[in-house]
Amino acid sequence: MxxxxxxxxxxxxxxxxxxxxxxxxxxxxxxxxxxxxxxxxxxxxxxxxxxxxxxxxxxxxxxxxxxxxxxxxxxxxxxxxxxxxxxxxxxxxxxxxxxxxxxxxxLINERHVSAYESWDSAFVNTIYHAQYEAVMDDDKALYQWMVELDKSGLTLIDGMPDSTESTVLLASRIDYLRQTNFGTTFNVVSVESPINLAYTSIDLPLHTDLTNQETPPGYQFLHCLANDCEGGESVFVDALKVAEELRDECPDYFKLLSEQVIPFRFHDESHDIREHHSVINVDQFGNIIEIKFNAHLASIFDLPACVMYEYYLAYRSLMKRLRDERFKIELKLSAGQMVVFDNRRVLHGRNKFEDSSGRRHLHGCYVDRSEFKSRLRVLAKKYA
Amino acid sequence: MxxxxxxxxxxxxxxxxxxxxxxxxxxxxxxxxxxxxxxxxxxxxxxxxxxxxxxxxxxxxxxxxxxxxxxxxxxxxxxxxxxxxxxxxxxxxxxxxxxxxxxxxxLINERHVSAYESWDSAFVNTIYHAQYEAVMDDDKALYQWMVELDKSGLTLIDGMPDSTESTVLLASRIDYLRQTNFGTTFNVVSVESPINLAYTSIDLPLHTDLTNQETPPGYQFLHCLANDCEGGESVFVDALKVAEELRDECPDYFKLLSEQVIPFRFHDESHDIREHHSVINVDQFGNIIEIKFNAHLASIFDLPACVMYEYYLAYRSLMKRLRDERFKIELKLSAGQMVVFDNRRVLHGRNKFEDSSGRRHLHGCYVDRSEFKSRLRVLAKKYA
Known part of the structure; x- marks a missing residue:
């Protein structure tokens, strides 16, 4: 008919x-x-x-x-x-x-293309800076900042008050915090009996946090309260950019890293949190949506013997690229600055610092992706 | 050599x-x-x-x-x-x-077989009951209860004090609560302007909660403070059992439901939380690890046109099985009882109740899977 x-x-x-x-x-x-x-x-x-x-x-x-x-x-x-x-x-x-x-x-895939803009080392010159007061007081400023964070996965907030409370107030402009086994907030300072490498003064190689969790935390807030030691620069790499290059140049490696799962684990006296994950996570529409890379939490690989060696080659290839200067940005955060980044996209690390030369104190928390995207949608109805 | x-x-x-x-x-x-x-x-x-x-x-x-x-x-x-x-x-x-x-x-798969025991309607006679006081005071009782909950995905706690606080105290014996857009705890009572169907007195068909979240909450605690209305029985089905049968009898349908993703959405004034998920989730080792089924939160299917009709057949086939009396258990919770179940495995619903005939009040919260499994591992070192 x-x-x-x-x-x-x-x-x-x-x-x-x-x-x-x-x-x-x-x-x-x-x-x-x-x-x-x-x-x-x-x-x-x-x-x-x-x-x-x-x-x-x-x-x-x-x-x-x-x-x-x-x-x-x-x-x-x-x-x-x-x-x-x-x-x-x-x-x-x-x-x-x-x-x-x-x-x-x-084509369904055309309707589900990610809007992210991946970046390399040149990004250091174009990082979006938002102002604490503006984001706190003005929904439109909040929206503009979140749009930039959504696209690039890393932004800075300037003019943070000198209090740990302000970290939480700013993050809560998006939504409630994601609790983890480290609490709802955490302090990155050098301590004597560290339960993980973040709480030492040594080099912290690039990683994403809590890959041992079923869903690692989404957006990470690191508020710098003091950073007058020698060293201690923060280092970031957009792992999506690196994964895109790997997909273009070594599709077999990309496939292995996105299809095979490896174990991650964190344990202390009260917790033993383990999960298997693929290092590169691709959604049903072909978008790279997440990187889980944490050499410290990576447990003993238990891949099938027939793919183990090839997997190591793929993993090493990714590691080498992640360390390539072409991708890296380095920021020495100053007191009153907060860096906010997508923990499931942007790897972070820090250069070692000289404990005796001053004080270094970062205060951190997380807000998850579901809440971030929800808030962005609600604000977009008014401000987009 | x-x-x-x-x-x-x-x-x-x-x-x-x-x-x-x-x-x-x-x-x-x-x-x-x-x-x-x-x-x-x-x-x-x-x-x-x-x-x-x-x-x-x-x-x-x-x-x-x-x-x-x-x-x-x-x-x-x-x-x-x-x-x-x-x-x-x-x-x-x-x-x-x-x-x-x-x-x-x-065989890697042999090392990653789930230990769950799926159940049908006969399970109503063998549900594990734990005692509030024992679980609160004794780590071994806590461990024994968690082992049962891990296996069957549904248990009861008897002897709950008549306070909403006790819900949280019991759940916190495992670990911290999972917050959602409904808060860290919630009350299931009939209200006048409901933001979702749970807060009415009508039939609540079988579902898993918050399928619109990237990771729906893990274990659900529903503490019954009052339930003297006519009706209001709680209904549960082990969706793993149903999915196993579907895999055996209709492998093509199982494949569609585990490979294709459909959209879920919840929105109100302050939130608009959406995610695409497969209804059946199979891990890399071939285990069925999760069912996301919520007809109310299912948004408008946006599958490729070439699979749409076949998908509807598969989805309807699953729905029919989920309603089959062979799988269903019905419990009329009484004040002082709490049901604890794996929200990502066991579907829950309730029969309609007569608002005017009495009071029905459930108080609920969630603890996620990572925390549950972690606690179980730590306790197993001592009590296994």
Whole structure:
């Protein structure tokens, strides 16, 4: 069945030109000659009446209809597509703009491309600086800062008050903090019986935090309260940039690092937290979404013997690139500055410092990705 | 090079019988005629001296040696394997028991089989009951309860004090609580302007919580403070059992549900939390490790058009099984009882209740899987 229609164009200019009803779906041809397939069962499942009026949660019970449900009639009028269903005497009414927005024909991957901008050492000159007072007081400044953080994965906040409380206040502008076995906040200072290498004064090689957790913390806040020792510069690398290069130049290594899992572990008296992860994490749409790299927490590799040697070659290849000066930025944080970065994207480390030459104190916390992205969406409705 | 050795058996009875050195690895033949391959680079990377003496974190820099590193000599004496390396004048000494424990030849999957015991409706007669006082006061009782919870994914705690505080105290015996956009604790009561269906008095179909989060909460604690309405029975299904059956009977559907991702979403005034997930989650070792099923939070499916209809068939097939009486248990919680279950395995729901017939109040919170497994490991060292 083909239904030809002629009508006024809506604001986007794209309208239904014709509809062909097949056994399982409607084929909608648009005025720009593109075609969208909408399956009958999908249309019934997403009828506007299927959602709760207050919560907008789906209320329709999919099993209340059969898988053979199909339109008895299809009608286009003005901005709407009307369907009379073969079951339950039900009618649905969709706006054409809703159908355009939710069309699932074409390349799904194109709709799920990450918006990040990967960077190398030149990024040190273009790091986004936000002001503490502005981010605290003004939602638009908060939004602008979060957009930059989302894109590059690393920003600086200047003008932080000289208190550990301000770290939490700033981070809480996004949402609640992510607790870990180290607490909801932590202090990076050199101590006598360190439970991990961060709490010494030695070189801290580039890593992402807590790769031993099922979901390592998302955004990391490191507020510098003092840093007048010799040394102690913070070092960062955008591991997404490095992974992109590896994918281009050594696709076999990239594949191994994204498909094989290695064990990570942290343990002390009260915890023994272990997880297997791939070092490179690619989502279902082909985007590199996460790097879990922490040589210190990496436990004893238990890969199948047949891939062990090749895996070491891939892992070493990634390690070498991560240390390449082409990718590295170095920042000597000063008191009153806070660096905020995506812990699951940007590796961080520090140069060793001379304990006796002064004081170095960073105060840190985390906010997770779900909360960050949620806040960004809510702010975007007003400020984008 | 083959090195034949004769020596006393250690406690396990298994000892090195011979060693053959190849280009990339040592092939160790054990006294029980099994063979383990240990790659040179793996052995060097895991030399006992590679780990920090306090933190046990890996300190050895893998890039300080080349990928061609190999033994100059290999020697077995008593319980040890000694290696003199071709680089850095370094020597390593491994115990044979450590080599046995970390052997990565053979089937990796056998070492990563989940210990869970899936259940159907008969489970209602064998649910493990723990006592509040015992779990609070005695680490061994805590351990025994956690072992049962780990295996079956659902247990009951009896003798809860009549306070919301006790929910938190009990959960905190494992570790800190998982915060969500609903707070660190929540009350399930019928309210006038519900932000989700849980806060009404209507039927709550079987689901797992917060599938819209990147990592949905792990273990859920639901403490019953009052439940004297008509109706309001809690309903549970072990989705692992259902997924196992689906894997056996409809492998194509299982594959679709474990490989394709669908969108989930919760939003209110302050949040808009969205994530794509597969409904069935299988780990790298082939274990079913998680079900994310929540028809209310499921957003508008945006699968590629070529799999959409088939996916609906698979999804409906899973839904039908999840409603099958063969799998369901029903519990009318009474005041002073708490049900604790794995929110990422066991679906929960409730029958509708008659608001005017009495009071129904559940107080809830979550503890995540990483923390649960960590606590279980630490307790097992003492009580297993």
């Amino acid at each position: 083909t239904l030809s229609v002629t009508q006024n164009l809506n604001t986007t200019g794209k309208r239904i030109a014709s509809i062909q009803q097949n056994a399982l779906s409607l084929l909608v041809e648009w005025s720009d000659e593109t075609v969208s397939e909408f399956h009958h069962i999908w249309l019934r499942d997403n009828c506007p009446t299927a959602f709760h009026i207050d919560t907008e949660e789906r209320e329709f019970d999919l099993l209340s209809v059969s898988e053979d449900i199909h339109p008895l009639s299809v009608e286009v009028s003005d901005d709407f597509l009307h369907i009379e269903w073969s079951e339950g005497g039900h009618r649905s009414c969709f706006t054409q703009s809703w159908l355009i927005e939710h069309s699932y024909s074409g | 083959t090195l034949s050795v004769t020596q006393n058996l250690n406690t396990t009875g298994k000892r090195i019988a011979s060693i053959q050195q190849n280009a990339l690895s040592l092939l160790v033949e054990w006294s029980d005629e099994t063979v383990s391959e240990f790659h040179h680079i793996w052995l060097r990377d895991n030399c006992p001296t590679a780990f920090h003496i306090d933190t046990e974190e890996r300190e050895f820099d893998l890039l300080s040696v080349s990928e061609d590193i190999h033994p100059l000599s290999v020697e077995v004496s008593d319980d040890f394997l000694h290696i003199e390396w071709s680089e850095g004048g370094h020597r390593s000494c491994f115990t044979q028991s450590w080599l046995i424990e970390h052997s990565y030849s053979g």
